[in-house]
Amino acid sequence: MKYKVLVIDDEFLIRVSLEDGLTDLGYQVETAASIKAGLEAVERFRPDAVLLDNRLGTEVGTDYIETIKKIDEDIQIIIVTAYGTVAQAVDAIKNGAYDFIQKPFDLEELDLLIRRSLDQLKKNRSLALLKGKPRELIGASPATQQIRQQIALLAKNDNVDLLIRGETGTGKEVVVNMIHTLSARKDEPLVKINCSAIPDTLLESELFGYEKGAFTGAAKTKKGLVELANGGTVFLDEIGEMPLAMQAKLLTFLEDRWFKRVGGLADIEVNVRIIAATNRHLEDEIAAGNFREDLFYRLNVMQIMIPPLRERREDIEIIAKYYLEYFNQKFSKSIHTIDPVFLQAMNQHYWKGNVRELRNVMERAVLFCEGDLLAGVELAPGSKLQAPAGVGLKDLNRGPISLEQEVAALERAYIDQAMKLADGNYSRAAELLGCTRFTLKRRLEQSNAVL
Secondary structure, eight states: OOOEEEEEOSOHHHHHHHHHHHHHTTOEEEEESSHHHHHHHHHHHOOSEEEEESEETTEEGGGGHHHHHHHOTTOEEEEEESSOOHHHHHHHHHTTOSEEEESSOOHHHHHHHHHHHHHHHHHHHHHHTTOOOOOOOOOOSHHHHHHHHHHHHHHHSTTSOEEEEOOTTSOHHHHHHHHHHHSTTTTSOEEEEETTTSOHHHHHHHHHEEOTTSSTTOOSOEEOHHHHTTTSEEEEETGGGSOHHHHHHHHHHHHHSEEOOBTOOSOEEOOOEEEEEESSOHHHHHHTTSSOHHHHHHHTTEEEEOOOGGGOTHHHHHHHHHHHHHHHHHTTOOOOEEOHHHHHHHHHBOOTTHHHHHHHHHHHHHHHOOSSEEOOOOOOTTOBOOOOOOOOOOOGGGOOOOHHHHHHHHHHHHHHHHHHHTTTOHHHHHHHHTSOHHHHHHHHHHHHHHO
16 A cells, blocks of 8 residues: 655755655655645645645744644644754644654655654554454364365455355354454454444445535544555445445445545545445345345455354354353353253254354353352253154055145244244244245245145
8 A cells, every 4th residue: 555645845856856765665745845735735635644844935834733634633744844953843743743854864764754653643543443352263163164264265365355144143253353363454454334333324424434514513524434444454244234325335435445525526545355244134135125236246256154153063162161261261260161961051052142142151150150160051041952843744545635735834844943943033044944035935925825
């Protein structure tokens, strides 16, 4: 990613030499010979750093630090002068400059100073965005091992957009953390946006930012989360909840990675990886007119499907032991083993809430345990696995049957069980039956007609 540097200096030779030297070092450079031209360039060019001469004819550079910061508070300003004093340096930094450098200076020294200022900005952004610590995907099931292999592959190819699918609580955010941490983008921000938690009217300005005066209350320009993630990863959680109007704008952004702030005219380019996640069956949402088909294909360049915990039961004991150690430390306990009866109960449990539910069960169990053996706690009622209702074969010696009705009865028994385990949720029931939500509803209608 090329950083943009603006040089504001009234000496022609200084401007030319800095433009040539910084361009050779990999920066995108523009120059201005006056404060007026410099402020116009700040508005148009939107630099990451400004090299501001302190003597510009009758103007004093440090008097304009606040003006530049009002245009974009993230711009790193380095004051450049031949008449520097310690007092001036202190005043410049107090007013918002990053640092102060005296002429004549070495180009390598200036390069180091610019990069330090931008590194400091990235650290501040990471703290402001509460960048999460990486976590590991726990388990040894074939499904978990396959997901780890997919994570390693996708971390190497960090320009490929990705869709992660799975029920609530399966660990989609953990997968995102691992992909980002293992990729070349690991030192850049990981910005997480829950599309269902932001009101529809605010989602565009949160994602893409807004310009001063764009709407009532917009007292200054604000960068959106996508812009703050430049160089890193944007995680769009619950993408299935995004309104259709916003889906169209997101699709436009995904095509070329350009956007305009709300109320803005300038195109802003960013280099980010997009990872989206959903617990919805997007194909059904497309059929229902709730999700754009073109956006689905644009996001679904690569896909990771995380199976529910009940489909990777080899992981239950491993995850339980991991949380036993974790909560031992958190609650200053010294519990050594898990009661085999409790383990058996967990292995038979349905885990509708997946790993998140298992974590809560282990937290409660460790908290109330008094000895060194972790005894069981009550699991959510009505969640144990049950065998499908049996449909016995009829004796054809006793007369003919309706094959259509008998097959429909068996199918209906499975559908009824799936709907019960999914608490009436068609999408979850369809996943249990290995079909789409649309197919499940159609089969239910056909079953009702036959029976």
